[in-house]
Amino acid sequence: MIVIVGTVRIPDGAIDRARPAMAAMLAASRAEDGCLAYNYAQDVLDPCVIHISERWRDRAALDAHFATPHMAAWRAQFGAIGIGDRDLTLYEADDGVAV
Numbered sequence: 001m002i003v004i005v006g007t008v009r010i011p012d013g014a015i016d017r018a019r020p021a022m023a024a025m026l027a028a029s030r031a032e033d034g035c036l037a038y039n040y041a042q043d044v045l046d047p048c049v050i051h052i053s054e055r056w057r058d059r060a061a062l063d064a065h066f067a068t069p070h071m072a073a074w075r076a077q078f079g080a081i082g083i084g085d086r087d088l089t090l091y092e093a094d095d096g097v098a099v
Contacts (some may be wrong), residue, residue, distance in 0.1 A: 006088030034061020
């Protein structure tokens with residue numbers, strides 16, 4: 001399994017402008033074959049920070065995700081939204097255990 005976690009920073013006041021693009025990205029990504037989870041969450045203490053967590057079946061599913069039209073559309077909107085700071089890390093993991 002592939003796990004991606006990290007953050008993006010959206011400029012103060014731009015979150016409402018970003019919501020439709022984020023909602024479209026979430027819906028399309030969650031519908032992809034191999035997507036086990038795809039989530040965005042606004043930080044409680046810093047509303048300009050969006051936490052991202054993704055789980056993919058394998059690297060092939062993630063590579064296919066990177067090639068989708070909705071990924072290209074999302075990235076194309078970074079400038080208009082003002083997304084500049086992105087800090088994402090990819091991990092290879094097993095299926096994990098509930099704690």
